[in-house]
Amino acid sequence: MARSERAARRLGPRRRTDRGRRKLTVDDVTVVNPDTLRRAVAAAAIGNTMEWFDFGVYSYLAVTLGKVFFPSGNPAAQLISTFATFTAAFLVRPIGGLFFGPLGDRIGRKRVLATTMITMAAGTFSIAFIPSYATIGLFAPALLLVARLVQGFSTGGEYGGATTFIAEYSPDRRRGFMGSWLEFGTLTGYSMGAGLVTVLTAVLSEHTLLTWGWRLPFLVAGPLGLIGLYLRLRLEETPAYEKITADKKQSDEQKPKRHEYREILVGEWRAMLLCLGLVLVFNVTDYMLLSYLPSYLHAALGFGETPGLLIVLVCMVIMMAVITFAGRISDHLGRRPVLMAGCIGFFVLSVPAFLLMQLATVATIFAGVLVLCLLLVCFTSTMPAALPALFPTKVRYGAMSIGFNVSVSLFGGTTPLVNEALISATGSTMVPAFYLMAAAVIGGVAVFFMRETARRPLRGSPPAVGSRREAQELVAAQRP
Numbered sequence: 001m002a003r004s005e006r007a008a009r010r011l012g013p014r015r016r017t018d019r020g021r022r023k024l025t026v027d028d029v030t031v032v033n034p035d036t037l038r039r040a041v042a043a044a045a046i047g048n049t050m051e052w053f054d055f056g057v058y059s060y061l062a063v064t065l066g067k068v069f070f071p072s073g074n075p076a077a078q079l080i081s082t083f084a085t086f087t088a089a090f091l092v093r094p095i096g097g098l099f100f101g102p103l104g105d106r107i108g109r110k111r112v113l114a115t116t117m118i119t120m121a122a123g124t125f126s127i128a129f130i131p132s133y134a135t136i137g138l139f140a141p142a143l144l145l146v147a148r149l150v151q152g153f154s155t156g157g158e159y160g161g162a163t164t165f166i167a168e169y170s171p172d173r174r175r176g177f178m179g180s181w182l183e184f185g186t187l188t189g190y191s192m193g194a195g196l197v198t199v200l201t202a203v204l205s206e207h208t209l210l211t212w213g214w215r216l217p218f219l220v221a222g223p224l225g226l227i228g229l230y231l232r233l234r235l236e237e238t239p240a241y242e243k244i245t246a247d248k249k250q251s252d253e254q255k256p257k258r259h260e261y262r263e264i265l266v267g268e269w270r271a272m273l274l275c276l277g278l279v280l281v282f283n284v285t286d287y288m289l290l291s292y293l294p295s296y297l298h299a300a301l302g303f304g305e306t307p308g309l310l311i312v313l314v315c316m317v318i319m320m321a322v323i324t325f326a327g328r329i330s331d332h333l334g335r336r337p338v339l340m341a342g343c344i345g346f347f348v349l350s351v352p353a354f355l356l357m358q359l360a361t362v363a364t365i366f367a368g369v370l371v372l373c374l375l376l377v378c379f380t381s382t383m384p385a386a387l388p389a390l391f392p393t394k395v396r397y398g399a400m401s402i403g404f405n406v407s408v409s410l411f412g413g414t415t416p417l418v419n420e421a422l423i424s425a426t427g428s429t430m431v432p433a434f435y436l437m438a439a440a441v442i443g444g445v446a447v448f449f450m451r452e453t454a455r456r457p458l459r460g461s462p463p464a465v466g467s468r469r470e471a472q473e474l475v476a477a478q479r480p
Contacts, residue, residue, distance in 0.1 A: 023478050029471040030239045030464040032171050040169040040238075041178055043231040044162040045185030047117050050224055051155055052186045052290075054124045056193025057217040058086055059291040059416075060201075060309055063298070064214050068132045069141045076424060079299060083417040085145055086291075089152030090413025093405040096156020101401025102260045104157065109165050109241055109397060114232045116157045121225020123150035128218035160401030167388035168238035168396075171466040173331060173455050179384030180327025186380065187320045190290055191313060193217060198309045240393050240461040264399045271390040274450050275403035278387060281343060281443025282379045283412025288432055289372055290316070292416040299420075300429045301360055311366050315373040319380070326381035334454045335386040336447055342378025343444035346436050349375065354433040372436075389453035392460030411439070 058065070066078030069085075096116075104112040127147045133140040162182055170178040196217045204213040237245075265272065290312070297308035330338045349371055356368035391399040415435070422431045457463045465471050 026471050028462050041181045044165045045182050046228040047158050048185040049189035052189035053193040056190035060194045060197035062295050087417045089148040090409040092152040093156040093409050096153040097401035097405035100157020101398035104397035108237050113161045116154045117228045119154035121221050123147050124221035128215040156405045160404050163384045163388045164397045168240035171464050175385040176330035177327040180324045180381040182384045183380035187316050191316050194313050264395050272403050274446050276407045277446025279404050279407035280411045281439045282383050283408050284439035287412045287415040315369050323381045326377050330382040334452045338382045339447045343440045345375040346440035350433040350436040
């Protein structure tokens with residue numbers, strides 16, 4: 001296919017009809033500066049790195065934190081209490097999304113993302129200074145809960161803003177590849193947190209780890225947050241946001257807040273439902289494999305704690321090696337085929353993978369975990385580009401933050417707690433496999449009904465390209 005024909009396809013019929021009789025000009029096309037794009041991706045991804053560093057530390061220290069912050073006696077009760085505190089942060093994420101999301105559509109992505117960055121880092125950093133249950137009793141879990149609620153509130157505006165930021169900066173034909181770096185940041189943060197805990201678990205005695213060693217990973221959050229804040233403050237607003245704000249009338253800028261929520265929840269109800277379904281399968285699988293699996297291998301299967309941590313960590317490194325390639329594939333094949341492959345894979349292979357893990361050897365556990373982690377790449381590489389494309393520019397941050405966080409709170413963040421409770425109630429260690437299968441069915445339905453958005457302009461935005469030459473080719477390819 002000739003380059004001009006490919007450009008015409010990217011232009012799409014909607015772009016021609018949206019502007020009536022006037023043809024698109026080169027000035028209408030957003031030309032993205034490569035250096036600015038790289039800085040934007042790095043600044044957005046470091047927030048995900050910070051968020052998942054905390055998740056990695058918290059998940060890998062779950063057993064230790066249960067002993068530090070909750071009464072001794074029943075180890076299962078301690079672990080469930082730890083995961084309950086972990087889950088509590090997700091209950092306030094929708095509130096954070098309701099607050100930060102529409103605010104990002106009103107005052108800009110950059111300022112809100114800087115705020116969520118520093119607040120999220122402060123919540124994680126403060127955990128390092130909370131005394132233990134043996135020292136201050138019930139105040140210890142109460143303070144841990146407060147810190148987790150601060151994290152959850154700030155995180156409510158983080159992922160929706162980060163995906164919006166990268167999507168609005170990326171050229172249309174590379175949005176999948178650029179968005180995959182956001183989840184590369186997720187894996188980097190989680191691997192850093194998990195790797196640090198693994199090292200501490202291996203080199204410190206259990207007494208030392210319980211006394212002060214567990215505090216060290218949380219102290220890292222302070223410097224990491226300052227670096228992220230510095231990177232975000234250096235950036236300009238996204239081209240897509242600047243274009244719509246430049247055309248806004250004063251009356252639109254003074255629109256009452258309730259109209260924004262009505263436009264998101266009523267005007268975009270179909271896209272919101274699709275977002276809920278896609279985020280459900282994305283986050284149930286994500287939190288199951290990256291947050292819950294280390295504790296599952298140790299507590300449910302009786303596998304060694306350190307070997308289990310290392311297996312999951314190695315699988316995450318493999319995911320990091322392939323995730324950006326999968327993002328490129330979604331740019332070429334489309335978002336829907338890649339996402340549907342992930343849903344079908346989880347439905348078919350979850351039971352075999354968990355049966356492999358139950359053999360409880362290093363080789364079989366590694367094989368089972370690796371299969372599921374490679375299927376997860378279908379979502380991590382593609383969702384950061386697919387989700388923002390569901391919504392128009394004027395409400396994208398708000399809609400993404402609300403839809404994403406409602407689904408995460410109800411389904412993703414509750415995954416460790418629900419699975420641990422179900423295993424305790426039923427005695428079956430196959431519960432997580434059936435949980436993944438149910439999520440895959442719901443995700444598959446959402447993928448079936450979503451539109452293909454690869455290589456197309458974002459809703460409400462002009463085409464975005466990587467060079468002026470490409471913009472000229474795009475304009476020249478318009479039908480007379």
